[in-house]
Amino acid sequence: HNYQNESVDNLIKHAQIQQAATFLRAGETVAFPTETVYGLGANALSDIATGKIFEAKGRPSDNPLIVHIAEQNQLVDIVDNIPPLAIKLMEHFWPGPLTLVLPKGKKVCKSVSAGLDTVAVRIPQHPIALALLKACQLPIAAPSANRSGRPSPTTAEHVLEDLSGKIAGVVDGGAAGVGLESTVVDVTGKVPMILRPGGVTMDQLRHVVGEVLVDPAITDSDQKHGDEAFIPKSPGVKYQHYAPKGQMWLVSEDFGLEKMRERLQALVKRDREAGYRVAVLTTDEGVDQYTADHVVSLGQRNNLDSVASKIYASLRTCDQMGIERIYAEAFPKSGVGMAIMNRLLKAADGKMLGTE
Numbered sequence: 001h002n003y004q005n006e007s008v009d010n011l012i013k014h015a016q017i018q019q020a021a022t023f024l025r026a027g028e029t030v031a032f033p034t035e036t037v038y039g040l041g042a043n044a045l046s047d048i049a050t051g052k053i054f055e056a057k058g059r060p061s062d063n064p065l066i067v068h069i070a071e072q073n074q075l076v077d078i079v080d081n082i083p084p085l086a087i088k089l090m091e092h093f094w095p096g097p098l099t100l101v102l103p104k105g106k107k108v109c110k111s112v113s114a115g116l117d118t119v120a121v122r123i124p125q126h127p128i129a130l131a132l133l134k135a136c137q138l139p140i141a142a143p144s145a146n147r148s149g150r151p152s153p154t155t156a157e158h159v160l161e162d163l164s165g166k167i168a169g170v171v172d173g174g175a176a177g178v179g180l181e182s183t184v185v186d187v188t189g190k191v192p193m194i195l196r197p198g199g200v201t202m203d204q205l206r207h208v209v210g211e212v213l214v215d216p217a218i219t220d221s222d223q224k225h226g227d228e229a230f231i232p233k234s235p236g237v238k239y240q241h242y243a244p245k246g247q248m249w250l251v252s253e254d255f256g257l258e259k260m261r262e263r264l265q266a267l268v269k270r271d272r273e274a275g276y277r278v279a280v281l282t283t284d285e286g287v288d289q290y291t292a293d294h295v296v297s298l299g300q301r302n303n304l305d306s307v308a309s310k311i312y313a314s315l316r317t318c319d320q321m322g323i324e325r326i327y328a329e330a331f332p333k334s335g336v337g338m339a340i341m342n343r344l345l346k347a348a349d350g351k352m353l354g355t356e
């Protein structure tokens with residue numbers, strides 16, 4: 001069904017949305033599209049309901065969930081108090097791909113916050129997500145709707161690939177928008193801190209609230225893989241995520257795109273001669289320059305939004321094609337590039353090759 005041009009109020013009346021809302025009210029799990037990736041939802045006020053999310057995903061119980069709401073007034077049940085900084089951020093970025101970590105309210109069930117005294121909340125922007133949240137009149141806990149450790153789903157097909165038979169259903173709304181998860185920002189301290197880079201960029205945040213920090217665990221693990229000194233404040237960040245079945249490496253662009261492509265093609269050639277099935281993740285500018293078993297363009301280098309939207313789907317395609325080794329071009333870390341590089345490095349388990 002094409003929901004793009006329908007209003008939230010119209011969508012609420014759809015049989016699919018009503019059915020999904022009924023499942024959610026009955027304590028079942030339902031997957032639905034958001035403007036970032038597909039989420040797997042359950043009643044955030046019920047431990048039994050949210051327990052089903054952990055079970056379906058195979059998610060470690062110490063990894064808390066994001067609570068999704070349709071309107072700011074629902075916060076009264078979920079959070080304890082709202083710092084002024086947080087209000088500013090909500091006004092600018094909600095509905096949208098920004099998740100705020102706030103002091104936890106009493107009604108939120110234990111498994112949602114995984115025992116922390118904070119809770120992560122966002123108002124999504126996707127009309128179907130909003131219609132579903134309004135129809136069920138509950139705060140809905142929803143992590144990405146993939147099996148734990150797999151690339152996040154950006155289509156309903158991806159959801160079924162991972163969770164078919166394990167959930168009550170999925171609302172199919174076509175491809176999700178951004179393609180990468182929301183930015184998670186801790187607003188419980190004096191200065192907001194990015195715990196996970198995502199759809200809302202650091203520059204956008206700084207524009208609204210001035211100083212913004214980045215959890216050192218993120219920047220550090222992006223650079224020095226394997227250093228145990230930093231434990232991320234966002235529990236989910238420590239798990240190896242987004243992993244394709246094949247091994248993956250990034251190739252640095254620090255010494256120019258030409259050097260990057262030369263090195264990358266040499267690696268592909270070596271591995272193919274050794275008998276591996278090899279894929280390359282590149283952009284429109286690079287597609288013609290590689291010979292591999294599978295060459296994917298993520299869009300254009302000067303349009304990082306298109307790159308972001310295609311990463312997860314391209315990793316899943318590599319899996320389906322039985323790709324054993326993936327080489328990906330690196331991107332600049334500015335704008336949404338910060339989230340792109342964070343996800344690519346995770347998929348590559350931190351492995352980045354230089355060109356000098």
Ligand code: TXA
Pocket residue numbers: 034036037038039040063064065066097099101113116118119120124142143144145180181182183184195196233234235236237
């Ligand atoms: O875009 C998104 O955020 C998607 C869609 C479905 O909304 N959801 C999503 O959820 O990505 P999930 O569970 O895959 O990632 C949630 C992240 C994890 O890294 C988790 O550790 C962190 O948010 N998180 C949740 N609650 C937290 C808390 N109280 N403090 C710190 N980090 C928290």
Ligand code: MG
Pocket residue numbers: 143144152
């Ligand atoms: Mg996830």
